[in-house]
Amino acid sequence: MGGQGILHSYTVHHHPPLPGFNMPHPVGIVTLDEGVRFLGALDAIALDRLAIGMQLQAEFLRRGAVASVRFRAARAA
Amino acid sequence: MFTLRDRTAIAGIGATEFSKNSGRSELSLAAEAIVAALHDAGLTPADVDGLATIAVDNNGENEVFRAIGGKELTFFSRISGGGGGGAASVMHAAMAVATGVADCVVAYRGMNERSEYRYGNPMAFTMPTAENAIFAYQIAQGMQTAAAMMAVCIRRYMHETGARAEDFGAVAVNQRAFAATNPNAFFHKRPITLDEYMNSRMIADPLRLYDCCQESDGGVAVVVVSARRARDLKQPPVLIRAAAQGSPNQTMYLNNFYRDDVTPFEEAHAVARQLYAMSGLRPADLRAAIIYDHFVPSVLVSLEAYGFCARGEAKDFIKDGALGRNGRLPVNMNGGQIGEAYIHGMNGITEAVRQVRGTAVNQIEDVDNILATSGSGVPTSALILSAA
Numbered sequence: 001m002g003g004q005g006i007l008h009s010y011t012v013h014h015h016p017p018l019p020g021f022n023m024p025h026p027v028g029i030v031t032l033d034e035g036v037r038f039l040g041a042l043d044a045i046a047l048d049r050l051a052i053g054m055q056l057q058a059e060f061l062r063r064g065a066v067a068s069v070r071f072r073a074a075r076a077a
Numbered sequence: 078m079f080t081l082r083d084r085t086a087i088a089g090i091g092a093t094e095f096s097k098n099s100g101r102s103e104l105s106l107a108a109e110a111i112v113a114a115l116h117d118a119g120l121t122p123a124d125v126d127g128l129a130t131i132a133v134d135n136n137g138e139n140e141v142f143r144a145i146g147g148k149e150l151t152f153f154s155r156i157s158g159g160g161g162g163g164a165a166s167v168m169h170a171a172m173a174v175a176t177g178v179a180d181c182v183v184a185y186r187g188m189n190e191r192s193e194y195r196y197g198n199p200m201a202f203t204m205p206t207a208e209n210a211i212f213a214y215q216i217a218q219g220m221q222t223a224a225a226m227m228a229v230c231i232r233r234y235m236h237e238t239g240a241r242a243e244d245f246g247a248v249a250v251n252q253r254a255f256a257a258t259n260p261n262a263f264f265h266k267r268p269i270t271l272d273e274y275m276n277s278r279m280i281a282d283p284l285r286l287y288d289c290c291q292e293s294d295g296g297v298a299v300v301v302v303s304a305r306r307a308r309d310l311k312q313p314p315v316l317i318r319a320a321a322q323g324s325p326n327q328t329m330y331l332n333n334f335y336r337d338d339v340t341p342f343e344e345a346h347a348v349a350r351q352l353y354a355m356s357g358l359r360p361a362d363l364r365a366a367i368i369y370d371h372f373v374p375s376v377l378v379s380l381e382a383y384g385f386c387a388r389g390e391a392k393d394f395i396k397d398g399a400l401g402r403n404g405r406l407p408v409n410m411n412g413g414q415i416g417e418a419y420i421h422g423m424n425g426i427t428e429a430v431r432q433v434r435g436t437a438v439n440q441i442e443d444v445d446n447i448l449a450t451s452g453s454g455v456p457t458s459a460l461i462l463s464a465a
Binding site for chain 2: 008009010011012013014015016018019020021024025027028029037039040041043052063066068070
């Protein structure tokens with residue numbers, strides 16, 4: 001898995017507050033280049049940049065004590 | 078070939094008031110609704126030998142039976158999940174009666190969903206079931222509510238069809254207008270405008286507050302007997318013309334993210350196909366419809382899934398008041414779950430019964446056949462009810 005994919009759809013969660021996340025919180029489903037659908041947080045992306053079809057790159061991070069993964073915008077080739 | 082068509086009938090309906098704080102137990106709500114439904118039918122608890130509900134109902138069948146003073150149960154059945162199963166509980170009742178397993182089966186739902194717990198709250202991981210393992214992963218990514226899951230599916234629907242927030246708003250405004258003239262509705266006398274809809278706060282973008290069903294307390298019950306027996310009871314029989322369940326491959330619980338079509342279409346479509354085959358009816362034969370509105374935009378997808386219009390065309394179908402009192406397909410005349418109450422769609426089924434009887438507060442003329450659906454985007458079910 002290369003971690004690259006295309007944003008298939010997403011939401012920006014506003015209410016109720018979610019423990020451990022800043023509000024509003026974007027999260028969506030990504031079609032990875034290998035053809036697999038993958039759900040991930042999108043909170044590395046500015047809300048006004050979110051768009052179905054945008055190119056994404058997975059990145060790893062810590063959320064509290066837990067290792068996690070999310071997607072950021074892929075840099076233009 | 079054996080068919081369920083027209084073998085059974087809904088002979089009685091009952092409900093408690095709908096509120097945000099019932100002030101009594103869920104068991105009381107279920108028992109009150111059942112006794113009211115039996116009274117409506119001209120039957121007594123001693124006549125009941127079957128009960129059906131959905132798995133998330135907290136009232137055990139035996140406890141409900143004790144509470145109403147029943148004699149002996151020969152049939153009791155629970156439908157997996159929540160909002161997709163209301164119509165299926167009536168279907169299972171019909172199946173039990175049609176096969177002679179029971180003579181009088183009551184489908185019920187009683188819940189203090191607003192005052193004792195709230196489905197709108199973020200999900201918490203509980204039992205390590207297969208579904209909860211998937212939800213646990215979602216929780217860790219910050220997707221923790223039913224609204225957020227549906228929002229992802231609806232944004233894709235908007236992208237594919239061009240449906241806009243204003244289209245969803247038109248449906249919400251229409252249902253709140255029905256609720257405004259329904260004294261049993263929580264939002265009685267409280268209609269909304271399209272501006273109020275558009276300005277209602279975001280819950281999970283693109284879903285606004287007024288897209289979301291209420292959180293409610295209340296109980297609802299439906300009495301099913303054979304069509305023959307129903308003819309001799311107090312109310313005009315409402316025939317169960319067709320009933321079906323559907324859970325196609327890749328169906329999950331609102332999080333249908335891993336298949337080609339993520340919109341809440343496939344389950345409803347699978348049920349629709351069976352309903353029309355069993356009933357011999359076409360969508361054009363249905364005078365009105367109760368369409369499950371956990372979230373208002375799902376009504377548009379269901380209009381397509383149940384064949385009232387082509388895929389992607391619901392935004393055009395609903396124009397010019399098509400779902401209103403004088404429209405071509407009045408929908409959710411009780412105000413729906415955004416307007417009347419959210420009792421997992423069981424209150425929609427009783428509204429469908431009233432429409433066929435001709436006793437609804439927002440009565441549509443000449444309702445000979447009506448559709449009543451359960452929740453979409455989950456394993457689901459639906460009924461076609463008909464005048465005898």
